[in-house]
Amino acid sequence: MIFKWLDERLELRKFKEKFLSKTFPTHPTFLLGETALFSFVTLVATGIFLGFLYEPSTTMVSLFGAMVPAAYASVVKIDLLPMGMIIRRIHHWSAMIMIAAILAHLLRVYFTASYRKPREINWLVGLSLWGTAMIGAFTGYLLPYSQFSVTATSIAYYMAKSMPWIGDWMSRLLFAGDFPSDGTVPRFFFMHVMLIPAALIGLISLHMLILIKQKHTEPKSNKDRKEAQGGRRLIGIPIWPEQAVISLSFFLFLLFVVVLMAAYIPLNPIEMYGPPSPGTPVMRPDWYFLVVYGFLKLVPGDLVFTILGGKITPETIGGVIFPGLNFLAYALVPFIDRSKEPQPYMENPLHRPFMTSLGIGAIIFLCMMAVAGYIDVLHITPRAMTVYALVATAAAWSVSYALLRWYNGKRGNNAKA
Amino acid sequence: MVDGNSAKETGREGITRRRFTLGMLIASIAGAFGSLLALLKVLAPEKKGGGYATTIQPGDVLIYAKGGSAGSPITASSMNVGDAVLAYPTGKSSNPANLVQLIKLEEAAFKPPTDMSLTDKGFVAYSAICTHLGCTVSWMANRESPAASFTECFCHNSIFNPAEGAKVMGGPAPIPLAQIGVKVMQDGTLAFTSDFKGPIGPQV
Ligand code: HEM
Ligand code: FES
Numbered sequence A: 001m002i003f004k005w006l007d008e009r010l011e012l013r014k015f016k017e018k019f020l021s022k023t024f025p026t027h028p029t030f031l032l033g034e035t036a037l038f039s040f041v042t043l044v045a046t047g048i049f050l051g052f053l054y055e056p057s058t059t060m061v062s063l064f065g066a067m068v069p070a071a072y073a074s075v076v077k078i079d080l081l082p083m084g085m086i087i088r089r090i091h092h093w094s095a096m097i098m099i100a101a102i103l104a105h106l107l108r109v110y111f112t113a114s115y116r117k118p119r120e121i122n123w124l125v126g127l128s129l130w131g132t133a134m135i136g137a138f139t140g141y142l143l144p145y146s147q148f149s150v151t152a153t154s155i156a157y158y159m160a161k162s163m164p165w166i167g168d169w170m171s172r173l174l175f176a177g178d179f180p181s182d183g184t185v186p187r188f189f190f191m192h193v194m195l196i197p198a199a200l201i202g203l204i205s206l207h208m209l210i211l212i213k214q215k216h217t218e219p220k221s222n223k224d225r226k227e228a229q230g231g232r233r234l235i236g237i238p239i240w241p242e243q244a245v246i247s248l249s250f251f252l253f254l255l256f257v258v259v260l261m262a263a264y265i266p267l268n269p270i271e272m273y274g275p276p277s278p279g280t281p282v283m284r285p286d287w288y289f290l291v292v293y294g295f296l297k298l299v300p301g302d303l304v305f306t307i308l309g310g311k312i313t314p315e316t317i318g319g320v321i322f323p324g325l326n327f328l329a330y331a332l333v334p335f336i337d338r339s340k341e342p343q344p345y346m347e348n349p350l351h352r353p354f355m356t357s358l359g360i361g362a363i364i365f366l367c368m369m370a371v372a373g374y375i376d377v378l379h380i381t382p383r384a385m386t387v388y389a390l391v392a393t394a395a396a397w398s399v400s401y402a403l404l405r406w407y408n409g410k411r412g413n414n415a416k417a
Numbered sequence B: 001m002v003d004g005n006s007a008k009e010t011g012r013e014g015i016t017r018r019r020f021t022l023g024m025l026i027a028s029i030a031g032a033f034g035s036l037l038a039l040l041k042v043l044a045p046e047k048k049g050g051g052y053a054t055t056i057q058p059g060d061v062l063i064y065a066k067g068g069s070a071g072s073p074i075t076a077s078s079m080n081v082g083d084a085v086l087a088y089p090t091g092k093s094s095n096p097a098n099l100v101q102l103i104k105l106e107e108a109a110f111k112p113p114t115d116m117s118l119t120d121k122g123f124v125a126y127s128a129i130c131t132h133l134g135c136t137v138s139w140m141a142n143r144e145s146p147a148a149s150f151t152e153c154f155c156h157n158s159i160f161n162p163a164e165g166a167k168v169m170g171g172p173a174p175i176p177l178a179q180i181g182v183k184v185m186q187d188g189t190l191a192f193t194s195d196f197k198g199p200i201g202p203q204v
Helices: A002-008 A013-018 A028-053 A070-079 A084-111 A120-142 A149-160 A167-175 A185-214 A221-229 A240-266 A287-298 A314-336 A354-374 A382-410 B004-010 B018-045
Strands: A062-063 A066-069 A305-307 A310-312 B062-064 B086-090 B100-104 B123-127 B136-142 B150-153 B159-160 B167-170 B181-186 B190-192
Touching: A002 A013, A013 A120, A028 A084, A028 A240, A066 A070, A070 A084, A084 A120, A084 A240, A084 A287, A084 A354, A084 B100, A120 A149, A120 A185, A120 A221, A120 A287, A120 A314, A149 A167, A149 A314, A167 A185, A240 B136, A287 A314, A287 A354, A287 A382, A310 A314, A354 A382, B062 B159, B086 B167
Parallel strands: none
Antiparallel strands: A062 A066, A305 A310, B062 B086, B086 B100, B100 B123, B136 B150, B150 B159, B159 B167, B181 B190
8 A cells, every 4th residue: 555655756667677686696795795784774763862861061960979071971871771781792792793803894895805896986985984983983983972982082182293394283173173172072973963863874875876876896706607597687685675674684694693782791981980980090092093003102202204294203103194004005906907808707716825825914914013002911022023923914914825826726726916 | 359369469468357256265264264363363272371380379378279178278197107198388379380399308318409409307298290291190198118119190200209309210201399398387387488499399
């Protein structure tokens, strides 16, 4: 009945024929991107709940007899509500899962060479999604306004400020004045609940539209089947109902896992950190910022140079130049490993010694930078850690390259790099 | 008469109606966005004397910055060799730039470049704001040999030696913590005797 009523007005049947019966190739790794998408859905849902209760202000208010910033007080009150703390933890866990899933998804695309023509644009959109999600998590971090939040944000403020030429102005623009200032929390709140989610929704839509237009890469195994059929159509399952049911159950399963984690694993216990106060505890950022954090520990303090009147300090190198160069390198991948013809299939990473070993080297390098975040507990000097990191990276790269070459030689395969 | 013709007649082939419209469009977009740039100035408030501008005056009495006795004056007798506390000048604890670390060491332990004229009875004070990225430094007390105690910033593990003018012993901090003069008063409390001898806070 309702369907008929709507169909007469919106031509739902046409929509179903055109879009819902599109073919969706299957492969377990295709669920990584979906994990990221579903985590975002969870973030929006829990974020709306938090938004109703959170107070973006640093005015001092009384909480159980102590004077604390209103933002901090409001999050403590959220934690005291029935289910309040669970919702907050679901929000924070989903943020971590979303970023992990984006990374895993990017690695899948990298190792299967799915970034090649015609999908270069979507590779760039994917990278932007990663960066935007990180900014989203970073702006969310400050909101509870605990000792932990304020220290972390203060470090980032000085990193922004250390940029040559524009740093001073840029830091005041992003943090609404010199941090800590009364303007910072309202500005971060607006970015966190409006700008960043809007940007993410925009980028995700673009990502999906391009995907629909270009079609999904297919597993290589589809190739023979297709040739046998003599067809050029995608092999897979229709979006409606098969893929939709798979996706929905996957979403619900993911929700189950994250609720379970939120219920049992404490995360960001702001009551323990307390409101901002003098003194800085031993603290480490969430895992996805460990790479930058560890790198900062390794850059020697006297590594300063001046170019065109701009002072390049270790903080600029660690906080701006290093992440910037990383992103640039990833962005260039599809333009270095090019192909003339459009590529419909996923590659087997074992058949691509050069690109695969490069990827392994990069992963080891990033892991070593994260380990560098722990040199204080591991009792390693920054200099020794730098050497270990470089040696491990070079070893991982060269050994995996040699092994893959040997493997392909043995198979008698004309390994295409 | 058509534009194209007149353009040919005058020899100004470039300016057709289409190109003119396109030019107008680009110019107006550039103008509109250019004027919006002025907004960026509004969005980035000017410094309000903030940053790390200290307001410590000689004569200000040192008070505990945190803990149960936060706000009450620090007495010389309450500190042993190898102890350190975070301190503010009395009445000026709202300015983070005023935070110092007050340390008591063996008087014989001091080495240059410590400014001995700024120490008194083994008491020495340094800015507590790490010169790397602005975290507050902590005290790593060594009970067995107090002289081996040192100041560490937990954020990226910069290490400063308080007996040597807070020289950087390791980690990413670019310069020492600035020393500031302190002396023990008649009533047993401590007071500042100077301003910081050097820049404080992150050197960015
Ligand atoms: C429409 C979308 C969103 C809304 C309305 C929203 C809202 C909020 C609010 C009100 C808070 C402060 C309360 C609290 O700290 O618990 C918060 C914290 C946070 N948000 Fe979001 N958020 C959204 C999306 C995101 C996204 C996309 C990310 C990361 C990718 C993210 C990561 C965080 C983190 C890490 C915190 C700190 C949580 C904690 O205190 O442990 N949020 N968010
Ligand atoms: S802020 Fe002190 S070492 Fe980085």
